[in-house]
Amino acid sequence: MIEESFAQNLIETAINCGAEKAEAYLSKKTETEITISNGKPESVNVKSDQGYGIRVLLDSKLGFYSSNRMEPLRATENIRQLVKATRFHTSDPFNNIPEYAGEQSKDVDEIHDPNMAEIPLSEKINAAIEIEKAGRAADSKVSGFVWILYGDVTESYRILNSTGIDVSSSGTTCYGFAYCFANHGQSVQTGRFAKAYGRYGDF
Template sequence: MEFNSFKKMLLKKGLECGFEECEIYYSQGESLSIGVYEGEVEKYNLEKSFGLSFRGKINGKMGYSYTEIMDFEALNMLIKNAKESALNIENNDIQFIYEGDKHYDKVSSYYKELENLDTSKMINLVLDLEKETKAYCKKVVNISGCKISYSYSSYGIYNTKGLELTNRNNLLMSYVVPVVEDEGQKQDGVGYVIAKSLDEVNPKAIAKQGVEESLSKLNGKSIPSGKYKTIIYNEAMVSLLDTFSDIFSADSAQKGLSLLKDKEGELIASPIVTIIDNPLLDDGLASTPFDDEGVATLKKEIVSNGKLTTLLHNLKTANKANTKTTGNGFKASYASQVGVSPSNLYIQKGESSFDELLKTVGEGIIITDLAGLHSGANPISGDFSLAAKGFYIKDGVKTFPIEQITVAGNYFDLLKEIEVVGDDLKFPMSNVGSPSLIVKEISVAGK
């Protein structure tokens, strides 16, 4: 069945079957991923997807259902399952279907230059990337990944209150993971680009980035245990910010799963730290003019000069807290219920260059890589104990690489101990970003 016909029939039938209000959310997309190995195309994956969810309020309860097929049988199934779902809900949380806002900002998330890409050019680019990576240095002994991929998606919301919203985005990305070896020791690194056109994919530049990162890690050694003044490199700080991002969710706070509950207005970080959630960020990977409840999104400072100004809300959590939604009602997928999550989340950059950070530290360490984030970090208490790699700093200069160390601490304490924020804000293939920054000290378990 054609989508518009299915949509109209479903909303009409929902009201006829007793729902007071109802809504449709849909998403569809396609992706092309091309991987090469030893000069040959190893993987060529073309995938298309479509999913539709239905939710409706009946007797004050919200029921959910979803499908990947649009026919008369699916129509009846969606109504039946949503009604059963609503009747089985035991909590008394007030649920909302939104009538919409008067204004929605435009976002930069779709690029016409990426329409109708020439797949032969994509293949040639990724083959050149592998070739350039191998030729860059004799120490390159293997390539554990070399890909180029394109993805497109569109999504929308329609409900019985007259709301009709749609948006679309697309993305081109290419990366290589070279493995280098020296004196029996192997290390890897990543070179990548997120591009708005094929012309922005430069195999030589990507190869250089990946191989140089790999080479910089060779001949690493452990350091004595102790407490060190530390630069947390932007990509490593992204890992921490992402891992602990749920602390800013009002839903988590209301369930007792965030220590930031009722902390609005309090100082929770260093006064030089500002943390932003910006769904309107140009070229952001999570930029969108509306959330998955149809609320117009807006840029907001979650933490402003160290002070917690707001948690992230959807309509339900905002009603509980007697405040306004922040436009962060998002689904994990079309089949999920609406939760709370950030869009483009990042620490606002400062004014110090990375060289200035090095000079400020004088002697200490740089943390560039963190491992074990799923098992070694507790998002509720903030405690973490993580395997790490990086570099030693001596006389304000990056010296030898370090490895086989574990860093431990508490995320809430770490936020308060940030002394300098760098200017190198980066979003490493992620909707989470951070600049490099200096922390007063971090506990290191080494040799």
């Protein structure tokens, strides 16, 4: 999840530096991909990225800055420089930042598994191996695989501004993919199967 104090500090810093309005967008994402060959891991990749963007409004002048370094002191200095530079931008009466318009809709339920990020990598590797085992057990004609893949994604986003808007979203997905080939006499056929779930326990 995105740290609450860091997100709020972006807006407060911009206003304290002289911006009339400010809005920030923050994101955080972790992805895992595991491929299997002959019952053993062939590749294991885990990557994470995070970042933020902030825009400020001053005298109908709009400035924007983004970074993937979530360091409070560095962010504070960059926002100071942003507000300073925005003073020299071209004014446009259509530049604006949205105003808070009341409570947001809560009709849509997010699919988010908070436990997915805590699952050991070794367990995910075993899940990928099980995909291959299931494929071989499905039919005796299955003689090999072109590709076996397990993957998952954990992501969160937040938008907040100085007018009162503060919305966030989090989601998780895990998925498996098998691309196999089967022999029958002299003929060879290939087949693919993929499935995705929002919660690891359903995988």
